[in-house]
Amino acid sequence: MTAPSDFNSISELDATLVFRVAYDGSSYSGFAEQPGQTTVAGELRRAIETLLRRPIDLTCAGRTDAGVHAVAQYISVPVTDAELALTRRRWLRAMDALLPKDIAINEVYRARKGFSARFDAHSRTYTYRIADRDARPVLSRGAVWWHRYPLDVEAMSSACPALLGEQDFKSFCKVASAVGKPTHRCVIRAEFGHEVAFGEDILTFTIEGNAFLHSMVRTIVGTLVEIGMHRREPEWMREVIDACDRTAAGPTAPACGLAFMGVDYDPAELVVLD
Structure with missing residues (x-):
């Protein structure tokens, strides 16, 4: 996402901070910034503009919906050579002071002029976390979907190969967002796993792709859970994709379980600040 800048020395923006x-x-x-709403981008813009004392253009790798978390979202900001000289330590300390406690900048890179966190990304990875058991998760409750009934992971895993490759994912896109827009995407990886968070066993679904549609990951998860509950067979996933119709898919899973885990860039493009 970007916003127009009235910085009168725009010609001096010869590098990019990521x-x-x-x-x-x-x-x-x-x-994404929205009028009258508190957003992650709005808080980041406020903090960075406070330090640089000028308006900025801010681009993100991927827009997350309300309630969705991030472990490694990336944003790019064009800067001057003088601003590029600010040290990593200064950036991290300043952002810690200026940002709310639920947002953190944990690394700063320099990149070439024109680098875009969005357009230079090769792939993006999301993980959805589910606690499928009788007992409510406690310490991890804000980052998982508590699903009170056990899920058949083998059945859900059997449905995952249908997601791989470049194809039309319109069935998993929020209807209003699909109107007049391309809905083909390429999924590289889709797999289930387990992790332990604060002593609690969590079921994970990780998906990597070149890009994702609005609510795509959460709707895929909701569809997989229908299979995991034995309401549908694994082969149903193929039928849903081929339908190219949002009503063919399962419900959209809650936002709380989803986290943006990372972005794949050319390693030579990003250099950690000194």
């Missing part, structure tokens, strides 16, 4: 950002999305109306 920030790796983590946030708890529980209190935000998504990443």
